[in-house]
Amino acid sequence: MNFVTLHKGKLYWAIAILLICFSCGNPRETQSVQNGNVHAESDIMASIPAKHLLSYWDGFNFKAKVQAVNPDEAEQKLVDFIALFPTVPDTVVQVCVHDMLKKASVEPQNFAYFLDKFKHYLYDPNSPMRNEDYYKHTLTYLAADTTLSPDERNKYTTLLELVRKNQVGTVATDFEYLAKDGNYRSMHEGTRPYKMLVFYDPTCTHCVAIMQDLAKTPAVNNCITNGFLEIVSVSLHPDKNSWIGYQKRIPDNWVNGWDEKGRVIEDGLYNIRAYPTIFLLDEANEVLLKDAPLDVTLRYLVNLVSPKS
Helix, strand or coil: CCCEEEECCEEEECCCCCCCCCCCCCHHHHHHHHHHHHHHHHHHHHCHHHHHHHCCCCCCCCCCCHHHHCHHHHHHHHHHHHHCHHHCCHHHHHHHHHHHHHHHCCCHHHHHHHHHHHHHHHCCCCCCCCCHHHHHHHHHHHHCCCCCCHHHHHHHHHHHHHHCCCCCCCECCCCEEEECCCCEEECCCCCCCEEEEEEECCCCHHHHHHHHHHHCCHHHHHHHHCCCEEEEEEECCCCHHHHHHHHHHCCCCCEEEECCCCHHHHCCCCCCCCCCEEEEEECCCEEEEECCCHHHHHHHHHHHHCCCC
16 A cells, blocks of 8 residues: 655655556447446446545535644645545546535635645645646646636636646657757657656756766666667757757767757647656657656656566
8 A cells, every 4th residue: 555644744655656548449339338438437436445535535624724723634634635546547536636625615715725735746846746647637626616717717727738738648749859969850759669758957956966866777777778768858948058068967878959949848848847857658659657756757667668477
């Protein structure tokens, strides 16, 4: 069982990754698939993990102002709630988040408190629990909340559109970059089974430490050497000289590029909120992981390439 414990301001965590797979049938199978989906959905909702999550907030007094009663206890309960998300399909997570926010809305201060905590844990780029795919459920609720003003709903709708870009399970947006060798390349180029796309800023001191950790990880270098992985690092800083001056820090076995036209940021191709931002893609450039913490990305990658017994 994975758990998250909050105690005296320190967060100790362990997070599991759940992959949700979707398949398509041919048109003649549509009716049987739909019937099967009804039963599958019913079975999912009846599962023990789903029942636990669906009833998680039963008995919680949403009318009592949590900040006046015991804010640490309420925050811990929310953290534990989020930690259960990987145990159920995303459809169940959405139902549970929407239901919880509806209950919290009976007290405006509580509603604002929980919205802030959802944003902190799931959308803050420095949070080890960050997960835009989970945070989008908060945004879908807010974008449809008729008690909010049209301007507020529009704000959340705009943010939701950003969060939905390059989601897990979709093909990552292609763009052209200038490679170290002077040639222009498409991000979609490459034939290796997996690609790690690393957006960085050469003036970011935080990037240096994370990218050094990545470069020194034996499992990563083994994956590159054995032909499983290609790392494409792309500088998004507008100054070419900054990119050139940083090239000696990029390992020779990585692809090193620069977004010369600035399309990633200016055209909003990717939702970049901090550096480095890392995506893990498959051979078809489908997103496997989106801006996950480095340790989560590495565990996921190692699991992918490890021989299955």
